[in-house]
Amino acid sequence: MGKYNIIVAMDSKNGIAKNGKIPWDLVEDRVYFKKITTETKDKSRRNVVVMGRKTWESLPKNNRPLSGRINIVLTKQKMDAVETVASFEELEKKLVKIAEKIEEVFIIGGEQVYKQALDKLNIHKLYITQIQRDYGCDQFFSEFRDRFELEQQEKHRDFYFSRLTNRNRGV
Numbered sequence: 001m002g003k004y005n006i007i008v009a010m011d012s013k014n015g016i017a018k019n020g021k022i023p024w025d026l027v028e029d030r031v032y033f034k035k036i037t038t039e040t041k042d043k044s045r046r047n048v049v050v051m052g053r054k055t056w057e058s059l060p061k062n063n064r065p066l067s068g069r070i071n072i073v074l075t076k077q078k079m080d081a082v083e084t085v086a087s088f089e090e091l092e093k094k095l096v097k098i099a100e101k102i103e104e105v106f107i108i109g110g111e112q113v114y115k116q117a118l119d120k121l122n123i124h125k126l127y128i129t130q131i132q133r134d135y136g137c138d139q140f141f142s143e144f145r146d147r148f149e150l151e152q153q154e155k156h157r158d159f160y161f162s163r164l165t166n167r168n169r170g171v
Helices: 029-036 053-058 088-096 112-121
Strands: 004-010 015-017 044-053 069-074 083-085 102-107 123-131 148-155 159-164
Touching: 004 015, 004 029, 004 112, 004 148, 015 069, 015 083, 029 044, 029 102, 029 123, 029 159, 044 053, 069 088, 083 102, 102 112, 112 123
Parallel strands: 004 102, 004 123, 044 069, 044 102, 069 083
Antiparallel strands: 123 159, 148 159
16 A cells, blocks of 8 residues: 555644543634545545554544545444454455545554554555643554654644655655
8 A cells, every 4th residue: 555644633742532432622623624635636435544543443433434535444343334353454455446436544542553553564654633732641642753754734723734745765
């Protein structure tokens, strides 16, 4: 499949969740997330969102699956109402089969899925909402700054929307 993207919101200490939930409620971040993961240049294609089982289960039932996107859950469990894969290798095979329908692939969480994606996949871009406050999180996003460089940043009240590109441009 090739290039993958990660989209994540984090606090000032790279925290992404507390007690299995996102501890902030930023309407702007939800709008940004939907825009980035839904919009395509080619209207005949859709984006894919890949998440772990706990992230899937944390979504409100009336928002599952995330509309306008192909949803894939990374889990060894069989689940109804959503496509699942047991590994990143299986994900790659599935994406190759539907490549003509896909424009972008976004890894959307949680902690272990992000960590494995950074270790195993060819991550092209990071889309980060960086909140300038510590929320006392107990789940964190891996350190990434040595591998990615800032491409674009937009300041809002007490957070930034940032897009970073992999330093290895051949990726």
